[in-house]
Amino acid sequence: MKEKLTAIQAQAEQAIAAAESLADLEEIRLRFLGKKGELTSLLRQMGSLPPEERPVVGKLANEVRDALETALARAHQDLAREEQERKLAREKVDISLPGRKPLRGAVHPLNHVRRRIEDIFLGMGYTIEEGPEIESDYYNFVALNLPRHHPARDMQDTFYIDEETVLRTHTSPVQVRTMEKMCPAPLKMICPGKVYRKDDDATHSPMFFQIEGLVIDKGITLADLKGTLLLFAREMFGPQQQIRLRPSYFPFTEPSAEVDILCTACNGKGCRMCADTGWLEILGAGMVHPRVLEMSGYDSSQVSGFAFGMGIDRVAMLLYGITDIRYLYQNDLRTLKQFPGGLA
Numbered sequence: 001m002k003e004k005l006t007a008i009q010a011q012a013e014q015a016i017a018a019a020e021s022l023a024d025l026e027e028i029r030l031r032f033l034g035k036k037g038e039l040t041s042l043l044r045q046m047g048s049l050p051p052e053e054r055p056v057v058g059k060l061a062n063e064v065r066d067a068l069e070t071a072l073a074r075a076h077q078d079l080a081r082e083e084q085e086r087k088l089a090r091e092k093v094d095i096s097l098p099g100r101k102p103l104r105g106a107v108h109p110l111n112h113v114r115r116r117i118e119d120i121f122l123g124m125g126y127t128i129e130e131g132p133e134i135e136s137d138y139y140n141f142v143a144l145n146l147p148r149h150h151p152a153r154d155m156q157d158t159f160y161i162d163e164e165t166v167l168r169t170h171t172s173p174v175q176v177r178t179m180e181k182m183c184p185a186p187l188k189m190i191c192p193g194k195v196y197r198k199d200d201d202a203t204h205s206p207m208f209f210q211i212e213g214l215v216i217d218k219g220i221t222l223a224d225l226k227g228t229l230l231l232f233a234r235e236m237f238g239p240q241q242q243i244r245l246r247p248s249y250f251p252f253t254e255p256s257a258e259v260d261i262l263c264t265a266c267n268g269k270g271c272r273m274c275a276d277t278g279w280l281e282i283l284g285a286g287m288v289h290p291r292v293l294e295m296s297g298y299d300s301s302q303v304s305g306f307a308f309g310m311g312i313d314r315v316a317m318l319l320y321g322i323t324d325i326r327y328l329y330q331n332d333l334r335t336l337k338q339f340p341g342g343l344a
């Protein structure tokens, strides 16, 4: 038994010295010291020894186990250090490599124009309101004096989700929601946002942006509307700008007008862009229809209001001379880089 013990020790020490990895070491530990390991199995046979030999062999067995455990621990330490060194060498970072310059993002031209428009109206004391893009038929149409089967519903080709629900075709429903919320207090608001129509050509996108404005108070007149829009046009397109109002029709305003600015390409002389008229249409506007005021709870004998609505895409196209609205949605970096605040 003593010889067997010494032989096991010699074998184990040889195996430990030859181990190349921590996994090898673990294998060796199990082979000799594990529950079914060689040393453990040998010790199980101690019972068959004559009683006087047992303490001597027992002592030797303990010494062999201690020696192997120490050898395993030392080898473990050495191999772990070697593995760490190999890993560090493999993962070495070359800090002398020049870095890659990250692309700097920029504000999209449509957001840039929206912010400019918002700033102009914030400066005049307007609040900014928002509402849902999935809207009820009531807020998108009925509350704006467009009952079911009203022929003017055809003015906006609508995406219906079901009989009662639409993708809003304009931001006017936000005006109705704000009127209901604020009634009977006076209000002065704009509402920017995405709107949807079954349109698709060079100047009409199925999803586009609008910004609409509404003012309600005692004694609001068409002169207030005209002054406000002239100030807006001059802030947006330059101090020499002029506006012209042409009679028009919207079910929710009476009277209604289409508003033009001097052509931004020829400054009113007449060119291809303005079809030789010298003017470009930028928005629709009018005095809020008394029925619309009443439906949202206002007393139309006490207060009056004006409203206007414009396409942000249209304003961006006029400002930057963009000929096809689809350029604004393709997100081609070659296009986007050409706008103020475009990518560096």
Ligand code: FA5
Residues within 6 Å of the ligand: 155, 156, 169, 170, 171, 172, 197, 199, 200, 203, 204, 205, 206, 207, 208, 209, 210, 212, 250, 253, 282, 283, 284, 285, 286, 307, 308, 309, 310, 311, 312, 313, 314, 325
């Ligand atoms: C309206 O949507 C009215 N709610 C605006 C309004 C508000 C009038 C308050 C009076 C009082 P209109 O359908 O004309 O109006 O649309 C307004 C603007 O949205 C248009 O002048 C145009 O610039 C823009 N627009 C309309 N359809 C599209 C489209 N498919 N793609 C891009 N812009 C569009």
